[in-house]
Amino acid sequence: MSAISINNIVKDYKNPKGENKILRVLENVSFNVEKGTIYGLLGQNGAGKTTLIKILLGIVYPTSGNFSLLESKQNDRNILEKVGFLPENHNFPKFLSAKEFLYYFGRLSHLNTNDISIRTTKLLDMVGLSARSNSKIRTFSKGMMQRLGLAQAMINQPELVFLDEPTDGVDPIGRKEIRDILLHLKSQGTTIFLNSHLLSEVEMITDRVAFLNKGKLVKEGSISDLTATKHEFNLVLSTTENLEHLYPSFHIKNVKDDIYYTRFDNEDELNVLIDDLRKNNITIREITPIKNSLEDVFIKLVKNTGDINE
Amino acid sequence: MNNIIEIIRFTFRESLSKKVFLVLGIIASVFILGIFLIPMDKISISLNSNGENGLNLGENIFLFFQIKFLSSIGGFALLALTFANSGLFSSIFEKGTIDLFLSKPITRTQLLLGRYLGGLLIATVIIVYFVGGAWLVSSIKMNLFNWYFSVLIFSLIFSYAIMNSVVMLFGIITKSGIPGLIITFFMYFASSLLASREAIYQFINKGTFITIADSLYYFLPKISQINDYVSSFGDTKQANELLNQSLKLGTDSYTMIFSTSLVFLFFTISVSVKLINNRNF
Numbered sequence A: 001m002s003a004i005s006i007n008n009i010v011k012d013y014k015n016p017k018g019e020n021k022i023l024r025v026l027e028n029v030s031f032n033v034e035k036g037t038i039y040g041l042l043g044q045n046g047a048g049k050t051t052l053i054k055i056l057l058g059i060v061y062p063t064s065g066n067f068s069l070l071e072s073k074q075n076d077r078n079i080l081e082k083v084g085f086l087p088e089n090h091n092f093p094k095f096l097s098a099k100e101f102l103y104y105f106g107r108l109s110h111l112n113t114n115d116i117s118i119r120t121t122k123l124l125d126m127v128g129l130s131a132r133s134n135s136k137i138r139t140f141s142k143g144m145m146q147r148l149g150l151a152q153a154m155i156n157q158p159e160l161v162f163l164d165e166p167t168d169g170v171d172p173i174g175r176k177e178i179r180d181i182l183l184h185l186k187s188q189g190t191t192i193f194l195n196s197h198l199l200s201e202v203e204m205i206t207d208r209v210a211f212l213n214k215g216k217l218v219k220e221g222s223i224s225d226l227t228a229t230k231h232e233f234n235l236v237l238s239t240t241e242n243l244e245h246l247y248p249s250f251h252i253k254n255v256k257d258d259i260y261y262t263r264f265d266n267e268d269e270l271n272v273l274i275d276d277l278r279k280n281n282i283t284i285r286e287i288t289p290i291k292n293s294l295e296d297v298f299i300k301l302v303k304n305t306g307d308i309n310e
Numbered sequence B: 001m002n003n004i005i006e007i008i009r010f011t012f013r014e015s016l017s018k019k020v021f022l023v024l025g026i027i028a029s030v031f032i033l034g035i036f037l038i039p040m041d042k043i044s045i046s047l048n049s050n051g052e053n054g055l056n057l058g059e060n061i062f063l064f065f066q067i068k069f070l071s072s073i074g075g076f077a078l079l080a081l082t083f084a085n086s087g088l089f090s091s092i093f094e095k096g097t098i099d100l101f102l103s104k105p106i107t108r109t110q111l112l113l114g115r116y117l118g119g120l121l122i123a124t125v126i127i128v129y130f131v132g133g134a135w136l137v138s139s140i141k142m143n144l145f146n147w148y149f150s151v152l153i154f155s156l157i158f159s160y161a162i163m164n165s166v167v168m169l170f171g172i173i174t175k176s177g178i179p180g181l182i183i184t185f186f187m188y189f190a191s192s193l194l195a196s197r198e199a200i201y202q203f204i205n206k207g208t209f210i211t212i213a214d215s216l217y218y219f220l221p222k223i224s225q226i227n228d229y230v231s232s233f234g235d236t237k238q239a240n241e242l243l244n245q246s247l248k249l250g251t252d253s254y255t256m257i258f259s260t261s262l263v264f265l266f267f268t269i270s271v272s273v274k275l276i277n278n279r280n281f
């Protein structure tokens, strides 16, 4: 079952530079998000991440292509009862208190007053704002507003949540709390779609990611597939010998002290090396496969596809 | 429908915290208190003692001034309300606010109409309090009750409905409250100028000028005339005649004034609805 399915979405804007050309912000983007997963949409500034979320929510109209949320018809606004959203650079009505804010936006999600008050208490506690529930939003710090925004996105117990930079402006402890909240939501079956620049965080919680570059989907896959490398290992050995000379046929490099790096063309070669090392009475203390971080993958992708500032 | 009601409630809440009710309420109260403090007496001018309506001339003159006075208080209320509510539309179109509203199961038309009706309701409360209060206090003092004032309340609300729709339209086009405010004020004064366009034709008698002024007149809402006409319809016939003379209302018919203004109102609302539904936020 897919929570989001996106089919050949194209979005053109009139060129802001005033020329008569059009600016293609999204180009034939297609992918699916499975229900109950955490999905990350990554890309540089201006890649089109926010635009894609806005299209899915009906805030911006696509030039062409179609999509469906929770298997509903496109443009069925009632499905939004089951959807939550935390916008980027949000600007909440500052004259409301935290509680009132959740009240009005809960009402717009068609909740009854009773449900709202139960959810409000629970959510404000969850995001750590219970003590400030009656304070006006204008007195909130950036991170507090972000937390409130997150509570707002969950007020209707959504089946699908869109979060645009959810940890923007939040301190490290708060970021960890938010990650825990998201994992908790996922355990309850909620699908989470998030935009973020903080790749290390995305890596910690997402199941799959898509990379957008200048409006094009350049890569899509599970975190483990994307970060896995082909047969690269770090070895920690106890030896006084110069292994680089001893095994010239293996690509062995001394990284530092007794740590060596090696890369194979296929997995069997690792075992050949191990046999050899043991034969020479070299103690193997550790063998660890090297994984790329999401950041490495991202930087490689961007390098291959060019820079935004052309 | 519920969506619209929620937006109306939200708009009221906003108005309360932005002190719109407080400020306009205080101004109105000071005014009403002032009327209360003015010494008023029934001067019985005995010449021509009884008019056709059974009231004497003094009483008729009072009613004439009362409705004129209420109508000018109303005019002030319209401008003050337009000013106070000018940010009503631009504020929800701000980046980061509109996204949140539009991510809810509510249509853009509902959001817009909720906001519009919210502003109209705020205006209704203020107009009823201000004009109604001034009427009540002065009527009690004179012990003379002209219930016709309630029609004036409706015509003022109708006028505000038109002015608010212009603020709405320009709020959508420019994403700011100021242009709509300026244009509405301008339109308000233009409407009284255009109402006496026939007098102006006495000395500017060029064909193109007449065509332009006439077209503008028929296109634009006739805010000043609506209220002048209504206030000239008091049930005191003598006052009515006096007023008609003093205003030189000319030949424009009441039906024409109302219907063309109504057409203008529908026009601005439908253009606004169309624009908001086509916009990428």
Ligand SMILES: Nc1ncnc2c1ncn2[C@@H]1O[C@H](COP(=O)(O)OP(=O)(O)OP(=O)(O)O)[C@@H](O)[C@H]1O
Pocket (backbone or CB within 6 Å): A013, A014, A016, A023, A025, A043, A044, A045, A046, A047, A048, A049, A050, A051, A052, A088, B280, B281
């Ligand atoms: N209303 C608009 N009119 C014209 N161009 C727009 C409009 N909104 C966005 N764009 C352009 O679309 C592109 C993508 O913007 P978008 O906000 O989707 O980027 P993003 O990936 O979310 O970036 P960031 O990481 O900085 O948030 C940018 O080049 C931006 O200038």
Ligand SMILES: [Mg+2]
Pocket (backbone or CB within 6 Å): A049, A050, A051, A088, A164, A195
């Ligand atoms: Mg963005």
